[in-house]
Amino acid sequence: MADLKTLGLGKTMEKKLRSVGIATAEQLRETGSREAVLRLKARYPGTCVVILYHLESALRGVAMGELDPAVKGELKGWFSQL
Numbered sequence: 001m002a003d004l005k006t007l008g009l010g011k012t013m014e015k016k017l018r019s020v021g022i023a024t025a026e027q028l029r030e031t032g033s034r035e036a037v038l039r040l041k042a043r044y045p046g047t048c049v050v051i052l053y054h055l056e057s058a059l060r061g062v063a064m065g066e067l068d069p070a071v072k073g074e075l076k077g078w079f080s081q082l
Contacts, residue, residue, distance in 0.1 A: 002026065007058040013051075016040060033059055034078060041082060049079040 002025040004014040020039035022028050028036060033055035041047040050064075052075050057064040 004028065009054070009058055013054070016044060019043060028055070029059060033075075037079070038082075049076055052079055 004017060004023070004025055006025050007028065009017070017023070017028065017036065017040070020036070020043055022031055022036055022039070031039075033052055036055055037047060037052045040051060053064050053067055053072060056071065056075060057067045060067070
């Protein structure tokens with residue numbers, strides 16, 4: 001199983017993901033960015049939409065600035081309903 005660091009996530013994000021039960025890249029892929037953010041938001045209420053973009057970008061293997069604007073819009077709409 002690949003470490004979370006293979007996705008280019010920082011140490012702080014890796015630590016937070018581990019604290020909500022996501023310890024490997026495979027677990028993050030299986031969980032998905034939205035469920036991961038739900039878990040993070042429950043434990044860390046200050047979790048913002050940028051974290052969702054960051055996780056989704058990591059899962060897609062692109063830089064956050066390269067995330068498709070339509071995908072960002074969909075994620076933002078979903079996050080705003082939390």
